[in-house]
Amino acid sequence: MRAKAEIQEGKTDQFKIIITEVPYNTNKATLLEKIADLVQEKKIEGIKDLRDESNKDGVRVVVDLKKDAYPKKVLNKLFQMTELQTTFHVNMLALIDGIQPRVLTIKNILEEFIKHRQVIIKRRTEFDLNKAKERAHILEGLSMALDKIDLIIKTIRASKDKEEAKINLMSKFKFTDKQAVAILEMKLQQLANLERQKIEDELKEKKALIKELESILASKSRVMKIIKDETIAIKEKYGQERRTQIVAGGIKEFTVEDLVPNEPTIIMITTDGYIKRLPPDTFHQQSRGGKGVIGVTTKDEDSVEQMQATNTHDSILFFTTRGRVFQLFAYDIPQGSRTAKGQALVNFLQLAPNEKVSSLLAMNDISKAKYLVMVTRQGLIKKTSLEDFTNVRRSGLGAIKLKPNDSLEWIKASTGTDQIVIATKKGQAIRFNEKDVRPMGRTASGVRGMRLHADDEVICMDVVDPKNKSLELLIVGENGVGKTTPIEEYRIQGRGGSGIKTANITAKTGFLIHAKIVDRVASADNDLIIMSTNGQVIRLPFKSVSVSGRATQGVRLMRFKEEGDKVSSVTLL
Secondary structure (H helix, E strand, O other): OEOEEEEEEOOOOOEEEEEEEOOOOOOHHHHHHHHHHHHHOOOOOOEEEEEEOOEOOEOOEEEEEOOOOOHHHHHHHHHHHOOOEOOOOOOOEEEEOOOEEEEOOHHHHHHHHHHHHHHHHHHHHHHHHHHHHHHHHHHHHHHHHHHOHHHHHHHHHHOOOHHHHHHHHHHHHOOOHHHHHHHHOOOHHHHOHHHHHHHHHHHHHHHHHHHHHHHHHHOHHHHHHHHHHHHHHHHHHHOOOOOOOOOOOOOOOOOHHHHOOOOEEEEEEEOOOEEEEEOHHHOOEOOOOOOOEEOOOOOOOOOEEEEEEEEOOOEEEEEEOOOEEEEEEHHHOOEOOOOOOOEEHHHOOOOOOOOOEEEEEEHHHHOOOOEEEEEEOOOEEEEEEHHHHOOOOOOOEEOOOOOOOOOEEEEEEEOOOOEEEEEEOOOEEEEEEHHHOOEOOOOOOOEEOOOOOOOOOEEEEEEEOOOOOOEEEEEEEOOOEEEEEEHHHOOOOOOOOOOEEOOOOOOOOOOEEEEEEEEOOOOOOOEEEEEEOOOEEEEEEHHHOOEOOOOOOOEEOOOOOOOOOOEEEEEEO
């Protein structure tokens, strides 16, 4: 059973929950104390005030909410954690046919009730019929007696006693025992004409009643109609308006999705394997070249390595350096403050020693995809059907077979007709058709995607939609310098080549740390979030990033507060 509650919006864009009915057997005072305790213990957030405005006219409990609260989510939590929603147990054990105890369903109970009412109506009708027949029989005798009243009086006067008179009446006039008794008990006043008419009218009435009662006993439909009419009559006499609600399909159990608002969020993972979730508005927008704010407190020699913008209800695939994949919902990751370190990933994922999460993939972004494209740090590429990752078990799933000293680092969704771009830390990039890579199973190791120069390694892989003419390649160097370059400046090559220059690597830029395909038009209002190894974060408008040619350095995107600090991760929000 669930309380009656509605959400009302106030004049100042603040919401309140109005409770007008509480479940049966629920103590209102105890309920209010429970809600207050939950708020104090911070088990329910978003409640500002709680008032009992109940009076003689009925229950009215007002729950005032904070401005940033989600009313439906707060109400769902109240249903889940308090007696605003309870279970009322009903004993459905009954005796069937008076001898057999059975646990019945509501349907069975109604069926047995109808059967019982049929028996009751049949017995009641038979009783009334017998009484009517008995009375009609006597009335017939009285009517016959009134027609021969003089002879009957003479016969009675000639009899010695009452018993003899009865016998004489039965033998001479063919009356039955009951008729004879009724005649002997007849009063003199019944000899009047008006009384005589009353007898005849009553006899006529009884005969009509007998006919009606016999008709009822002979018709099941008439019996059912009587049951219906009598039930309606009881309802009209004793019925009250329903105080409880009937919900189609029943009241379902609350899932996490019912209790957690679906809103944008940012997931962060550090090099040492700590994870946390933050709201995007944690970081305020700044101008290009600023220093930003501290985004996470890390241990010494730890840094933020991964950032993923997603929604709290989205399913996230976690790919590891050892070629395995795990699955969590974004809301499974605890939300922390801007400066919090987060929690260890091993609390959520069954990671092996020295195994790290290398890439995150939000499933909401890949609804139209057919494949997952994977690239290792040594430049191997593999394409696997997305269907192979629909049911990821809790212990993880193998995604790729790796060679020694190699690691899985980048995973992107593709349609099967896209293009692939791979970039390296020394400023090389290659662009080739996805069709150059055939689909493989999860246990395959892949093929060469790009040939690397000495001491070079892949820093990013992304997918290009060939139909989109506004795509650019965003690159960011470890010293906070970055740019975008139109994708048309990268000619289509064959898979396995060494690529072409995508940036002029200097002491100013440092090695490239990040590369990503972006849509200049679609991302015009988006923000770029850059984080350093020391936890420094800057959020700047994407449109402030300059468009430059392939062989240029780019412009300053971020300045560091501490000497020796470098860019660790970049995400587009």
